[in-house]
Amino acid sequence: MSKLNFFSGPAVLPDSVMQQAADAIHNFDNTGLSILEISHRSKQFVKVMDEARALVKELMGLDANYEVLFLHGGALSQFHMVPMNLLNANETASYFDTGTWAHGALTEAKLFGNVHIACSSKDKNYTYIPREYNIATGNKYLHLTSNNTIYGTQINTPYLNQIIDTDTPIVCDMSSDIFSRQLNYNKFALIYAGAQKNAGAAGTTMVILNKDILGTAKRPIPKMLDYSRHIGADSMLNTPSVFAVYVSYLTLKWIKEQGVANLQAANQRKADKLYAAIDGSSLYKGTVEKDSRSQMNVCFLLNDETLNDKFNAYAEQHDVLGLKGHRSVGGFRASIYNAMPESGVDTLIEVMKEFERMA
Amino acid sequence: MSKLNFFSGPAVLPDSVMQQAADAIHNFDNTGLSILEISHRSKQFVKVMDEARALVKELMGLDANYEVLFLHGGALSQFHMVPMNLLNANETASYFDTGTWAHGALTEAKLFGNVHIACSSKDKNYTYIPREYNIATGNKYLHLTSNNTIYGTQINTPYLNQIIDTDTPIVCDMSSDIFSRQLNYNKFALIYAGAQKNAGAAGTTMVILNKDILGTAKRPIPKMLDYSRHIGADSMLNTPSVFAVYVSYLTLKWIKEQGVANLQAANQRKADKLYAAIDGSSLYKGTVEKDSRSQMNVCFLLNDETLNDKFNAYAEQHDVLGLKGHRSVGGFRASIYNAMPESGVDTLIEVMKEFERMA
Known part of the structure; x- marks a missing residue:
């Protein structure tokens, strides 16, 4: 690519990742078949999925009780999956209101339980990250958007380290800054990120979660929206977005090399x-x-x-x-x-x- | 590809489709950017999405009141989206129980309303399509699985034509036989199909629906699970599975040529x-x-x-x-x-x- 790609996402990928992705369309892992037509249950693709999940854990330095899923639906689907799995109707979660997507996340959460706005920068068109916030009494979790793609704001690392130093479970949308910096990722209860900015192409979304936060939901949850079911199926509850997972796998290997x-x-x-x-x-x-x-x-x-x-x-x-x-x-x-x-x-x-x- | 691919899905694709897909990873539509890093809001990709939706309508000969969506989540996500959008808690839908996926669909529907089993071939391990069925009184819709991938059964064309000759709205999972035969598709209220068998690679799912069936749901529906919101956003409510949609677009053009x-x-x-x-x-x-x-x-x-x-x-x-x-x-x-x-x-x-x- 001779052009410079400053798009916000889908976004620039390493040249080596694109070359390997193109090669796999012709012949994936010496199977003689294309990555586009290989069974997701083939041992070659199961290895890709397993290694991609392991790479995320390794890159983030996560403890054994964390699980990594590559799901369909984009980060926007996590706006409902998070409260559906974590927030009962009579419970309250706190949300940072720091941009379009942060606001979208809290709007969806209201369909499932009580939402407390921990802080908001809506007054100045989301041009800053508020320095003061408060968490609801009996708070179930605190939801953050670590980087706000549209407004160009980010919770800087010292401040983020301060926020996550708490007993409240932290849920964080890291769609636009995952793998861009070192953090104590074991302080997060659940992290989600669409792959198409820092971790691959569009079509798959990473969900990284501490299993301890599951198991309290009292509502019936459809199979595909239930984190426990996805964990039980090793992130293969149905046909995953095979090619997008493969591109994320290549990108994760590139991140590890760097x-x-x-x-x-x-x-x-x-x-x-x-x-x-x-x-x-x-x-x-x-x-x-x-x-x-x-x-x-x-x-x-x-x-x-x-x-x-x-x-x-x-x-x-x-x-x-x-x-x-x-x-x-x-x-x-x-x-x-x-x-x-x-x-x-x-x-x-x-x-x-x-x-x-x-x- | 010199190998012959008889996998059940992801499955064989035309060689020309794979070649074009690989080319687009290097340079998509003369943009100088890869299809993997192009913005989904770029005019080049918006054209792909619009043409893919139009091709589905054309290939199926659909009336103006039909909409075509390319969604995330696989056909399995339609198991909950269909009843969430179409079936209120006090209403009843009828389901053909003709295999693993048919049974999965009706199991999910029970979370939302009443399910009536119109017929079942479970007694003989789903080795046949029952010739007799009955529909619930005041039935909201009848759900069919036109082809059962696992068991190798299919509702043959004369019988399917007979079933759809009714006033009951027909919802049909056509994941494994879409575009394989001519039917009067205007007799269906909603058709869904994962792309990875007859219409592309894994990562996107087509939903084809008659808009007249929407608007009766009384429950709040999360944004990403609401057909009306996807229709209002021209199937771009969030970042679609860009590459998978592109592969479907190429496959649809191939189907039209054939x-x-x-x-x-x-x-x-x-x-x-x-x-x-x-x-x-x-x-x-x-x-x-x-x-x-x-x-x-x-x-x-x-x-x-x-x-x-x-x-x-x-x-x-x-x-x-x-x-x-x-x-x-x-x-x-x-x-x-x-x-x-x-x-x-x-x-x-x-x-x-x-x-x-x-x-």
Whole structure:
């Protein structure tokens, strides 16, 4: 790929992952069959699923009582699966209201039990992560969205470490920053993430959970929505999204080769230099309060918005794609996930500076 | 692919589809980006989704009030979505109990309303399609499984035409025989099918429905489980399973090129000659009553079961893969979906005959 992909997700993948994925369409693991037509019960694919699950546990340093599932449905399906499995009708869960998806998650939870808003940044169009929050009495779990893709905010690592230092079970949507930094993942009761940003292609969603949180639901749960059933079937309750799981498996192997600590350092450097370029310019300005800035999604506006279309066209002419911001924020957003090399961010900064000089 | 793939699903795909899918991993629609990293909101992918939905309507000859969705979750998720959207707690739906999946569907429906068993072939391990059935008074819908993959039974076309000639809304799981034959699809209220047998790779599920059946549900429905929300979002309520939808799109174009009528004729010839070979042999025997035999999944046993492993090994040596039967039936099963060429069935028959001569 000669183009630079700054889309928010589906997003950039390592070249080696794409090459291996394409190869497997012709001949998967020397079976003589395509990954698209292989049985999910074949020993070759069962190995992929088992190794992918083990890699997630290894990369996160998880204890033995954690389970990893690759489910259908996208992170959005976890908005109902989480409360369906964890929250009875008379119980209360607390939610951080820090963006479109965080709000979507708490809206779905209201169908199942009581929802307490622990904090909200809706007052300023979700441009910050609130520093104060409170948890309901007898709280069942606290739901966080660690990175808000649309608004470019992220719970920074020191603050997140402070929040998870609690006895309340923590449920966290990490769709847009999973595997981007080291954390004590054993402090989380349940983590979920659509694969298509930092961990593969669209079509599968990781759910990582401590088995101890299950078993209290009093409602009947349909088979496919029941975490226990998926665990009992080793994440093969029905035909999984075979190819998407395979791409995640390849991506997880790539992450292991790179090392999460190294990726974290690179993500820090990439974000620091891009925000520095924005802050040092008179054309670009960030949209997010500094200590809430995301290392994954860098949102910015042009001081002269009449130049928006021109900037976008200029970037595309220079093979810099996917910069258009979400309609809720406007302006621009550069998504710089794990697989975006530092050289890609350097090119983006050059293109931004050249455009500013010309403008 | 030089190997012959008789797996029950994920299953054989046309070579041209696999080639195009692999090409799109390198460069999708001349975007310079991979199909794995392209935004689902890009105009190129929106076109794929729109055309795939339109192709389904065209291939089925559906009226304007039908909608086509490509959803996550596999056909198994439709087991709860159908009653959640269509069946209130005090209402009754009737179900054909003709196999593992048919039984699974009615088990899930019981979580939502009353279930009436219209007929069952459980008494003879699901080896036939019952010829008599009855529908509950005030029935909300009748649920059928048109082809039972595991047991190799199918509601044959004359009988199916007779069943659907009714005012009761028909809901049908066509996962393993969609696009394999011509029917008056406007007689169905809702059809669902996992893509990975006759219409693509694993990871997406088609739901085809007449909008008139919606709007009577009295329970709150989570966003991702609500057909109306998916229709309102043009089947893009969240990030779809992009690559799987693309493979279905390519497969639908291939089906259109072939023509459903031609595929139906070929399926008939393929099944007829394979059943004739089984019936004409003294080693092989079919497991299903003749008028219930599936044209998609041909189940058979060896009269001398001590030869099972030897037969399977012999077939694999001759590049004939995937013949092992489901554990509920034992023996063997050859799945001969649309994409299995007639020459592949000829080869299978030769291999079976050679083995019989040697045995």
